[in-house]
Amino acid sequence: MNDDTAVTTATTQPGNALSVGASTLADRRGIYDILLHSGIFNQSDAECVDQMFSEAFAKSSDDNYRFISCRAGDQLVGFACYGREALTHGTWDLFWVCVSSSARRQGAGRALFAEVQRQAACAAECVRLIVIYTSSTDQYAPARRLYESMGFTRAAVVLEYYAENDDLFIYTQRLARKE
Numbered sequence: 001m002n003d004d005t006a007v008t009t010a011t012t013q014p015g016n017a018l019s020v021g022a023s024t025l026a027d028r029r030g031i032y033d034i035l036l037h038s039g040i041f042n043q044s045d046a047e048c049v050d051q052m053f054s055e056a057f058a059k060s061s062d063d064n065y066r067f068i069s070c071r072a073g074d075q076l077v078g079f080a081c082y083g084r085e086a087l088t089h090g091t092w093d094l095f096w097v098c099v100s101s102s103a104r105r106q107g108a109g110r111a112l113f114a115e116v117q118r119q120a121a122c123a124a125e126c127v128r129l130i131v132i133y134t135s136s137t138d139q140y141a142p143a144r145r146l147y148e149s150m151g152f153t154r155a156a157v158v159l160e161y162y163a164e165n166d167d168l169f170i171y172t173q174r175l176a177r178k179e
């Protein structure tokens with residue numbers, strides 16, 4: 001899976017070197033635990049991602065989910081899951097991103113995003129658009145700030161989509177056309 005994912009490095013603070021690359025099977029439990037202890041997702045969310053992870057490894061294809069992991073040294077500190085949005089031409093969806101609660105605000109989220117953007121820019125297919133669906137609630141404020149800091153803009157709001165007083169925010173980023 002994700003054989004074309006280069007290992008990229010990002011240094012956010014002196015001595016804090018992060019690396020991002022394709023997830024490996026050994027990351028499965030760690031990803032599950034990061035979600036479970038995220039303070040935001042619950043067990044059924046973790047199981048949903050685990051199922052996606054298992055599908056991604058069972059059949060590696062351009063249509064399947066792609067997982068990347070972020071490490072500080074050899075420790076898994078976060079992951080992202082992204083891939084083609086079904087029934088579109090050139091639209092990718094960033095389905096999940098989560099950083100271990102003890103490793104936040106050290107650049108892992110930014111490093112994961114940068115790698116998804118890099119993958120989209122050099123994909124064989126022409127990726128025109130990256131889309132993210134998220135919630136309007138306070139606990140997702142860090143995520144929204146991250147998306148905005150990475151150049152995403154809020155393209156749509158669906159009022160009370162998730163629940164009362166919990167709107168759906170759709171963020172998008174258009175990618176430059178390949179020559």
Ligand SMILES: CC(C)(COP(=O)(O)OP(=O)(O)OC[C@H]1O[C@@H](n2cnc3c(N)ncnc32)[C@H](O)[C@@H]1OP(=O)(O)O)[C@@H](O)C(=O)NCCC(=O)NCCS
Nearest residue numbers: 097098099104105106107108109110134142143145146149
């Ligand atoms: C959102 C999340 C992935 C960010 O990861 P992170 O590694 O902490 O983010 P980074 O350190 O790379 O931060 C990058 C930028 O995002 C913004 N940001 C991140 N966390 C923030 C916070 N708590 N408050 C305000 N801005 C924040 C800032 O602009 C930050 O840049 P800066 O540190 O230079 O100010 C992390 O908070 C997380 O896992 N949250 C729980 C899961 C979640 O909400 N996932 C998204 C679901 S849709």
